[in-house]
Amino acid sequence: MRQVPLSDVFANEPQDFTPWLADNLDLVGSEIGLELKLEDTEVPVGDFFLDILASATELGNIAIENQLSPSDHGHLGQLTTYAAGLQAKALVWVAPTFRPEHLTAVDRLNEWTAPSIVLFAVEVRALKIGDSLVGADFRVVASPRDWARRRKSIGQPTAMTDSERSRRIDFFDRLAKGALDRGLTESTGFASVAKSKSFPCRVDEPGLKYWVDWRTTGVVTVQLDVRTGGIDRNEAIIQALFEDNAEIEHDLRFEPDFFFPDPDGPHGRIAGRVMTFRDASVDDPPEAIEMTLDWCLDRLEAFQRVLEPRLRLIIDELGSKEA
Numbered sequence: 100m101r102q103v104p105l106s107d108v109f110a111n112e113p114q115d116f117t118p119w120l121a122d123n124l125d126l127v128g129s130e131i132g133l134e135l136k137l138e139d140t141e142v143p144v145g146d147f148f149l150d151i152l153a154s155a156t157e158l159g160n161i162a163i164e165n166q167l168s169p170s171d172h173g174h175l176g177q178l179t180t181y182a183a184g185l186q187a188k189a190l191v192w193v194a195p196t197f198r199p200e201h202l203t204a205v206d207r208l209n210e211w212t213a214p215s216i217v218l219f220a221v222e223v224r225a226l227k228i229g230d231s232l233v234g235a236d237f238r239v240v241a242s243p244r245d246w247a248r249r250r251k252s253i254g255q256p257t258a259m260t261d262s263e264r265s266r267r268i269d270f271f272d273r274l275a276k277g278a279l280d281r282g283l284t285e286s287t288g289f290a291s292v293a294k295s296k297s298f299p300c301r302v303d304e305p306g307l308k309y310w311v312d313w314r315t316t317g318v319v320t321v322q323l324d325v326r327t328g329g330i331d332r333n334e335a336i337i338q339a340l341f342e343d344n345a346e347i348e349h350d351l352r353f354e355p356d357f358f359f360p361d362p363d364g365p366h367g368r369i370a371g372r373v374m375t376f377r378d379a380s381v382d383d384p385p386e387a388i389e390m391t392l393d394w395c396l397d398r399l400e401a402f403q404r405v406l407e408p409r410l411r412l413i414i415d416e417l418g419s420k421e422a
Contacts, residue, residue: 103225105167105195108233108288112167113141114306114326115297117150120165120193122295122312123235124153125264127163127191130237131219132246135161141326141369144184147177148369152185158217162187170194170201170220179208190218197222197240205241217243233288266381267293267313270388274311277396283403298399302410306333309402311395313379319391321398322374323406330369332417333360337371339413340406350405353398373406 109115120127121140128135138152138160151163162182164174174192182190192205197220205220212218220241227233274296275287284298294314300307306327312320325333340347341357348354358372375398379391 101227103227103233105223105225108225109167111305112165113150114308116167117141117165118308118310118324118326119295119297120163121151122297122310123293124151124163125293126235126237127193127221128155130221130239131191131242133158133161133189142181142185143369144181147181149177149181149185152187153191155189158188160185160187161189161191163191163193165193165223167195170197172201175201175204188215188217190216191221192219193221193223193237195223202241206244209241209243217246263381264293266388270313270381270392271296271311274392274395277392278399281396281400283396283399300407300410301403302407302414304410304414307410309399311399313381317378317380319377319379319395320374321395321402322372323402325371325373326369330360333369333371335417336410336413337373339416340373340409343409347405347409351401353401373402 105116109119117140121137124135124137133155135153135155138154140151142149142152149162150165153161153163155161162178162185164178164181166174170192174194178190178192181187202220205218208218218241219239222238222240224236224238225233226236271293272287275284278284278298279287288297295310295312298309298311300309300323304327306325308324308326310320310322310324312322314320325336327333327336337357337359341359344355344357353375356374356376358374360369360371377391377394379387381388383391
């Protein structure tokens with residue numbers, strides 16, 4: 100087993116690492132002892148943006164900041180600022196390594212703040228065994244001193260059993276290998292994910308990515324995520340695709356759903372999405388799981404075939420207008 104730099108797996112923090120982490124919050128939640136529910140990513144707080152806003156029944160809002168580099172003062176300041184603005188009761192800081200000074204700061208903040216406020220430092224590593232897929236490993240390196248006792252009083256995570264997690268991981272590992280075999284991706288990426296898997300969008304525009312997400316509510320989605328970093332640009336891309344909806348539906352041979360950025364909505368969503376859904380459960384028989392796997396690969400292949408030529412034209416047109 101060898102450690103792989105996170106930057107080798109995720110090229111960009113807001114466009115690659117944050118969306119992946121947001122769709123795999125159960126990995127973080129199982130480490131800190133909370134059942135985390137994703138609310139949204141890149142959530143506006145004044146003129147700034149929190150990486151991930153989650154929630155837990157026991158605590159309410161949870162602010163999460165992640166970074167691909169070792170811990171720094173900037174992210175600690177950002178996390179506390181965003182948490183105050185969103186009235187978060189828990190603060191989670193995720194980084195590949197933490198400097199001793201920052202771990203001391205987390206410890207002191209846990210001592211100085213009210214018992215209802217908790218702060219965690221969580222290390223994340225990318226690990227690879229031989230030629231296998233890359234796996235993610237999370238480890239809590241700083242937390243409230245009495246957290247082990249306190250979390251017993253508020254309950255343990257119950258969203259996913261070990262058996263369900265194992266079946267989900269097997270599904271996504273086979274999905275990644277199937278996508279590689281079909282030429283839909285050049286890398287299988289992270290292993291040991293239980294909720295979602297990302298795949299590249301082969302258009303020269305940062306922030307475009309495909310996701311396959313298996314929600315705990317029993318729905319599988321395949322989607323194009325449009326997260327360029329600018330709300331106006333995200334909206335322009337989704338609007339241009341939507342205006343060609345009839346032709347897109349004809350070429351896809353199924354009806355997609357379009358979701359526009361909604362910065363004034365309850366969660367301040369700045370990304371746009373083109374999505375398709377399918378009901379599926381990890382308790383389905385093997386033949387049904389296989390059908391779901393094929394459906395995901397077929398939908399992903401269709402999105403790449405139909406959307407990417409249009410996206411290139413849209414990006415070129417936006418570039419001409421900006422020139």
